[in-house]
Amino acid sequence: MKRSLCLLLLASAALASAGHVPQEWKDRYAYEKKVIVGKDLEAFKAMYAEDYVWTQPDGKKKNKKETFEEVGPMFQADKIEMHETLKSVTKRGDIVDVSFDATLKLTFKGKPTMAYHEIGIDSWKKVKGKWLIVGTVDKVSEEIKAK
Numbered sequence: 267m268k269r270s271l272c273l274l275l276l277a278s279a280a281l282a283s284a285g286h287v288p289q290e291w292k293d294r295y296a297y298e299k300k301v302i303v304g305k306d307l308e309a310f311k312a313m314y315a316e317d318y319v320w321t322q323p324d325g326k327k328k329n330k331k332e333t334f335e336e337v338g339p340m341f342q343a344d345k346i347e348m349h350e351t352l353k354s355v356t357k358r359g360d361i362v363d364v365s366f367d368a369t370l371k372l373t374f375k376g377k378p379t380m381a382y383h384e385i386g387i388d389s390w391k392k393v394k395g396k397w398l399i400v401g402t403v404d405k406v407s408e409e410i411k412a413k
Contacts, residue, residue: 287352291364294397299348307341308333315391315398317347323404361400362390371412381412 301309310336313361318330328336340346350368357363372380386404390397 275390287355287364291352291355291362295350295352295364295366299350303348304348305341305346307338307345310337310341313399315393315400318399319401321401321405336342340372343372344375347371347373362397364388364390364392369410379412381410383408383410 283305298310298313301313314330314333316330318333320328320333323329335344338394348368348370350366353365355362355364365385367385368383369386371383374380383406384404385406386402388399391405392398393400
C-alpha cells in the first residue's frame with residue numbers, strides 16, 4: 267500500500283482542538299472521524315466536492331478520483347485509529363480553511379500496524395447548501411513508527 271494511500275484520511279477527523287476553533291468545525295471533524303473509524307467509504311466520499319484537489323508536500327496534485335483510488339483500500343483495515351488536533355479556522359471569502367495536525371494508525375490482520383503523520387489545511391466551501399472539502403494542502407505527510 268502506498269504511503270500516500272492513507273494520508274488523505276488524516277485530513278478528515280478530529281478529537282481535540284487547540285486555539286480558536288468554532289464548535290461547528292469541531293463537530294464536523296468529529297463526524298468525519300466517526301465515518302472513517304467506522305470504515306464508511308461512501309459517506310466519506312460524499313464529504314468531498316467533485317472538483318476536489320489534494321496537494322501533496324512535494325507539490326504533486328491529485329483529483330478526487332485519483333485520491334479515492336488510493337484511499338479506498340484503507341477502509342479495508344481491520345481497525346482504524348485516529349487523533350487529530352485542529353489548529354485554526356480561517357475564512358477567505360466563501361472558503362473556510364481548517365489547519366490540522368493528525369495521526370492515523372491502521373491494523374490489518376497478519377500484517378504490521380501502519381501509522382502516518384500529516385500536517386495540512388483542508389479548504390471547505392458550501393456547495394448547494396452543504397459544506398464540502400474542495401482541497402487539502404499537506405505540509406507534512408509521512409509514515410511513522412506505530413505505537
